[in-house]
Amino acid sequence: MPFDPVVLLPLLVELPFEDGYVQSIISVSLYVSCTAVALSTLVSIPVALLMGFTEFPGKQFVKSIINTGMGFPSVVVGLLVLFTVSNQGPLGPLDLIFTKEAMIISQFVLATPPITAISLAAITGVDENVRDAARVLGGTRLDTALVVIKEARYGIATAVLAGFGRAISEVGSVLIVGGNITSADGISQTRTLTTAIQLEARQGQYDTALVLGAVLVALVLLVNAIVVRLGDTEAVNR
DSSP states (O other), X not given: OXXXXXXXXXXXXXXXXXXXXXXXXXXXXXXXXXXXXXXXXXXXXXXXXXXHXXXXXXXXXXXXXXXXXXXXXXXXXXXXXXXXXXXXXXXXXXXXXXXXXXXXHHXXXXXXXXXXXXXXXXXXXXXXXXXXXXXXXXXXXXXXXXXXXXXXHHHHHHHHHHHHHHHHTOOHHHHHHHOOOBOTTSOBSSOOHHHHHHHXXXXXXXXXXXXHHHHHHHHHHHHHHHHHHXXXXXXXXX
């Protein structure tokens, strides 16, 4: 009987989990993290612009809160969100406990401080002459803000990517509010890459945990590569 390598191909590529398991986990992870970061960006950048263009009492206090939020324990955030979405919490009637929406809220809280802080640093780092030139040319406050955003765009992009990195690698808070749930057929409902790695390693399924870890590392490396590329592009433009 002649040797047929095609027969052995399924054995070589056989993975230590059911079909659709990893794909569903990646899908949930990206959906939750991307949605949370998108919502956080819509809030963080206007806040950074407001703080960068205006002076008001307590501004330094607000900045200190934002900076503190960058290192706030994720499990505490998860616990607070759990109380908020529980039956006795203010969002209890929405029945959000152990859902993707609760995980999005948790990651939104975690991603907002770094996006705001880094965006603010990028905006305030723009040369004052750029703002003066926009005003001299008759630009309104909106025109000046748009010019500053254009100058700070690489820093803002870095802020968004940093927020995504914080969100996609989160485990404590999403485990608390999401519950790490899969359906009967093994498809993820609220299980993410990080919570799956934690579960598989605890159960001794190290081969599966390594595959999931490799996927997570690949995503993080991709984010880092984008940040480095943006930094190199900014340096060349200067």
